[in-house]
Amino acid sequence: xxxxxxxxxxxxxxxxxxxxxxxxxxxxxxxxxxxxxxxxxxxxxxxxxxxxxxxxxxxxxxxxxxxxxxxxxxxxxxxxxxxxxxxxxxxxxxxxxxxxxxxxxxxxxxxxxxxxxxxxxxxxxxxxxxxxxxxxxxxxxxxxxxxxxxxxxxxxxxxxxxxxxxxxxxxxxxxxxxxxxxxxxxxxxxxxxxxxxxxxxxxxxxxxxxxxxxxxxxxxxxxxxxxxxxxxxxxxxxxxxxxxxxxxxxxxxxxxxxxxxxxxxxxxxxxxxxxxxxxxxxxxxxxxxxxxxxxxxxxxxxxxxxxxxxxxxxxxxxxxxxxxxxxxxxxxxxxxxxxxxxxx
Amino acid sequence: xxxxxxxxxxxxxxxxxxxxxxxxxxxxxxxxxxxxxxxxxxxxxxxxxxxxxxxxxxxxxxxxxxxxxxxxxxxxxxxxxxxxxxxxxxxxxxxxxxxxxxxxxxxxxxxxxxxxxxxxxxxxxxxxxxxxxxxxxxxxxxxxxxxxxxxxxxxxxxxxxxxxxxxxxxxxxxxxxxxxxxxxxxxxxxxxxxxxxxxxxxxxxxxxxxxxxxxxxxxxxxxxxxxxxxxxxxxxxxxxxxxxxxxxxxxxxxxxxxxxxxxxxxxxxxxxxxxxxxxxxxxxxxxxxxxxxxxxxxxxxxxxxxxxxxxxxxxxxxxxxxxxxxxxxxxxxxxxxxxxxxxxxxxxxxxxxxxxxxxxxxxxxxxxxxxxxxxxxxxxxxxxxxxxxxxxxxxxxxxxxxxxxxxxxxxxxxxxxxxxxxxxxxxxxxxxxxxxxxxxxxxxxxxxxxxxxxxxxxxxxxxxxxxxxxxxxxxxxxxxxxxxxxxxxxxxxxxxxxxx
Numbered sequence: 001x002x003x004x005x006x007x008x009x010x011x012x013x014x015x016x017x018x019x020x021x022x023x024x025x026x027x028x029x030x031x032x033x034x035x036x037x038x039x040x041x042x043x044x045x046x047x048x049x050x051x052x053x054x055x056x057x058x059x060x061x062x063x064x065x066x067x068x069x070x071x072x073x074x075x076x077x078x079x080x081x082x083x084x085x086x087x088x089x090x091x092x093x094x095x096x097x098x099x100x101x102x103x104x105x106x107x108x109x110x111x112x113x114x115x116x117x118x119x120x121x122x123x124x125x126x127x128x129x130x131x132x133x134x135x136x137x138x139x140x141x142x143x144x145x146x147x148x149x150x151x152x153x154x155x156x157x158x159x160x161x162x163x164x165x166x167x168x169x170x171x172x173x174x175x176x177x178x179x180x181x182x183x184x185x186x187x188x189x190x191x192x193x194x195x196x197x198x199x200x201x202x203x204x205x206x207x208x209x210x211x212x213x214x215x216x217x218x219x220x221x222x223x224x225x226x227x228x229x230x231x232x233x234x235x236x237x238x239x240x241x242x243x244x245x246x247x248x249x250x251x252x253x254x255x256x257x258x259x260x261x262x263x264x265x266x267x268x269x270x271x272x273x274x275x276x277x278x279x280x281x282x283x284x285x286x287x288x289x290x291x292x293x294x295x296x297x298x299x300x301x302x303x304x305x306x307x308x309x310x311x312x313x314x315x316x317x318x319x320x321x322x323x324x325x326x327x328x329x330x331x332x333x334x335x336x337x338x339x340x341x342x343x344x
Numbered sequence: 345x346x347x348x349x350x351x352x353x354x355x356x357x358x359x360x361x362x363x364x365x366x367x368x369x370x371x372x373x374x375x376x377x378x379x380x381x382x383x384x385x386x387x388x389x390x391x392x393x394x395x396x397x398x399x400x401x402x403x404x405x406x407x408x409x410x411x412x413x414x415x416x417x418x419x420x421x422x423x424x425x426x427x428x429x430x431x432x433x434x435x436x437x438x439x440x441x442x443x444x445x446x447x448x449x450x451x452x453x454x455x456x457x458x459x460x461x462x463x464x465x466x467x468x469x470x471x472x473x474x475x476x477x478x479x480x481x482x483x484x485x486x487x488x489x490x491x492x493x494x495x496x497x498x499x500x501x502x503x504x505x506x507x508x509x510x511x512x513x514x515x516x517x518x519x520x521x522x523x524x525x526x527x528x529x530x531x532x533x534x535x536x537x538x539x540x541x542x543x544x545x546x547x548x549x550x551x552x553x554x555x556x557x558x559x560x561x562x563x564x565x566x567x568x569x570x571x572x573x574x575x576x577x578x579x580x581x582x583x584x585x586x587x588x589x590x591x592x593x594x595x596x597x598x599x600x601x602x603x604x605x606x607x608x609x610x611x612x613x614x615x616x617x618x619x620x621x622x623x624x625x626x627x628x629x630x631x632x633x634x635x636x637x638x639x640x641x642x643x644x645x646x647x648x649x650x651x652x653x654x655x656x657x658x659x660x661x662x663x664x665x666x667x668x669x670x671x672x673x674x675x676x677x678x679x680x681x682x683x684x685x686x687x688x689x690x691x692x693x694x695x696x697x698x699x700x701x702x703x704x705x706x707x708x709x710x711x712x713x714x715x716x717x718x719x720x721x722x723x724x725x726x727x728x729x730x731x732x733x734x735x736x737x738x739x740x741x742x743x744x745x746x747x748x749x750x751x752x753x754x755x756x757x758x759x760x761x762x763x764x765x766x767x768x769x770x771x772x773x774x775x776x777x778x779x780x781x782x783x784x785x786x787x788x789x790x791x792x793x794x795x796x797x798x799x800x801x802x803x804x805x806x807x808x809x810x811x812x813x814x815x816x817x818x819x820x821x822x823x824x825x826x827x828x829x830x831x832x833x834x835x836x837x838x839x840x841x842x843x844x
Contacts, residue, residue, distance in 0.1 A: 016426065246761060246762075249761075259773075260776075261773065261775070261776030262776065263776065264743070264775065264776060265743075266776070267772075267773065267774050268771070268772075268773045269770075269771070269772050269773075270769075270770075270771040270772075270782075271768070271769065271770050271771070272767075272769060272782070272784075273766070273767060273768050273769075274756075274765075274766060274767040274784065274786055275764070275766045276756070276758065276764060276765050276766065276786045277763075277764040278758075278761060279758035279759070279760060279761045279763070279788045280761075280788055281758075281786065281787070281788070282785075282786075282787050283785070283786040283787075284783070284784060284785045284786070285767070285782075285783075285784050286781075286782060286783050286784070287769070287771055287780070287781070287782040288779075288780065288781045288782070289771060289773045289778070289779070289780045290776070290777075290778065290779040290780065291776040291777055291779070
């Protein structure tokens with residue numbers, strides 16, 4: 001496909017869902033990988049089957065693009081009742097388009113750990129789908145650390161049948177342009193979802209955390225919390241949406257996005273949305289943006305902490321809230337500490 | 345003072361009870377049509393119609409040019425589709441763009457000259473502000489200046505003299521064009537430019553009436569200004585345009601109330617309101633909107649596509665929008681504040697109630713440009729029946745808006761399982777010292793509270809009205825007294841038939 005025709009297909013800022021993340025604008029110079037396939041490395045515990053198959057493309061614009069260049073999808077099948085202490089490890093997603101489909105059987109429990117990292121300028125588009133059968137449990141951990149000239153879009157469509165449980169923790173240090181989009185569709189009752197994340201951005205980096213949680217069954221319980229820290233000329237974007245359909249009575253859903261701005265030139269954009277058609281529900285969202293609390297800083301400095309350390313400490317405590325319930329958060333916390341060393 | 349408050353409070357309560365009780369029989373009491381001869385411009389929209397309207401208004405050339413430019417621009421624009429509302433395509437060629445009561449030809453010089461049918465209309469409307477008396481010239485009538493817009497032409501403007509004493513100009517916009525062209529030229533279209541959006545551009549081309557208010561420096565307007573817009577002629581869209589200028593250190597409270605007669609066809613209403621607030625000045629703008637929402641099958645009703653914007657140009661200027669939206673089939677309305685002056689502040693208090701098949705997409709924009717600007721948004725949405733409503737708001741801080749503060753709270757209440765309530769806030773921050781907070785909740789009426797009320801002998805409908813009034817209290821308190829009474833009644837009326 002010639003570059004001009006390809007550019008036409010990319011989402012751009014005149015599209016409502018992409019107004020703050022202009023993929024077309026970032027791809028004008030034809031980055032490496034824009035029209036290539038990507039083959040991620042997948043390490044899975046035994047008992048999990050991996051194959052490739054031609055399946056219909058995802059509905060969304062980036063998913064269609066992934067099908068154009070990656071053709072077949074890699075299918076990762078987790079059999080019913082499967083349990084393992086070891087996670088499925090996904091890595092080497094450095095350049096190009098990839099399609100991954102996880103089929104998680106009845107009552108199976110699986111952890112998926114994704115490392116999205118590239119140290120060379122490139123375009124990456126990962127289109128994922130997770131199908132959770134009844135009672136399946138998915139624990140997804142996403143770590144993202146690209147060099148500042150990467151454009152990365154990662155979209156995950158998670159379809160959950162009754163009694164499914166989803167836990168997701170995302171930590172991103174941004175890239176030239178990044179979007180982590182999580183789309184959850186509940187097709188049964190009693191969905192439990194904890195979708196948390198944090199972005200820490202410096203330089204000219206950009207990170208967009210978008211989610212769309214579409215509830216169609218009764219009794220869902222959703223907790224979402226995203227924390228953002230931006231400095232230099234970075235831009236943080238949060239777009240969240242709960243779509244509570246008429247049958248989804250007794251939904252209990254909470255969404256939070258809080259961001260701290262550490263420089264005069266950074267930007268934060270947020271759009272926490274609710275679309276609700278069921279009446280017996282409790283849904284809430286909150287959003288705050290501001291600087292670090294001066295009085296808390298003053299308190300710490302009064303007690304002898306240097307300004308830099310006080311700022312780092314406060315910021316770390318703020319970000320840590322998103323990972324409170326994470327089973328093993330030591331790696332995330334260490335990386336956050338490293339980042340704060342350099343950026344506070 | 346306490347006694348006065350109590351009397352007022354009792355009056356409100358009595359009227360609320362009365363309102364709830366008296367409505368069984370007359371669901372939409374403003375649904376009638378009066379037969380006053382109308383002078384229409386031919387149906388449809390083209391350059392000649394624009395010229396016709398301008399000529400009717402005896403406008404100067406610059407005004408006609410302004411309209412024609414807007415019309416040319418409008419032809420190139422597309423109707424916006426981003427709002428969460430759904431309605432059949434509007435045929436802009438199938439409506440009248442100008443209708444004036446014939447008796448206006450010579451211009452009524454006194455009340456005696458006003459068409460008696462017109463006075464009859466006011467009577468039928470049961471106007472709460474005692475305009476009846478004001479119009480009839482009764483001594484000691486309340487000090488509320490009324491510029492009654494009857495369809496498209498201002499028929500009577502009262503209290504003009506008293507206002508003139510302190511230098512306040514309050515007149516129909518068409519009169520201001522003739523008498524104060526320098527002010528109109530200086531300010532008209534500077535807040536909502538002719539190219540702003542589809543409906544504002546249409547309004548610029550064809551607006552036929554509206555109000556003009558100028559408060560001179562340091563003057564506190566001695567009375568609340570009020571305009572009643574009532575649409576009357578079948579198939580006539582009303583395009584009014586309001587321009588209010590509060591000069592340095594002045595204050596004005598402006599009330600706008602609306603009811604429209606019942607009819608079958610959808611009526612298009614695309615108004616533009618521009619507020620200009622200079623240094624240390626304050627404008628309080630209150631609206632009660634109760635246009636016909638359509639019948640029980642969702643047929644008919646008013647399309648209300650309004651652009652309202654305030655420009656806080658001066659230091660420490662202040663604007664407060666308060667609205668109670670219970671009517672219209674479709675509402676598309678975002679009263680906004682551009683907080684340009686350092687230390688300026690904007691407020692938005694809104695109650696939106698949708699029932700039946702109504703759809704409302706409403707909210708506000710708070711654009712912080714100046715230092716230490718403050719804004720506050722309190723929005724209460726109540727959906728019942730098969731209605732849908734959306735709060736859509738933007739809060740943004742420019743890089744230079746250091747110390748900006750915003751607090752937003754939007755709560756939605758769902759009554760029944762066939763309606764929808766949506767929240768779409770946009771937050772854009774470009775400075776770390778801006779502090780923005782946004783909270784939103786969606787829930788249903790508490791069963792416990794309902795049970796408590798019913799236990800004490802209230803009917804289900806009364807209990808719902810009481811609880812909803814409580815839910816809206818934060819906003820109702822911000823309304824001027826005359827409106828608070830009407831608004832409380834409206835809350836109850838609008839929810840009629842939504843339970844049980």
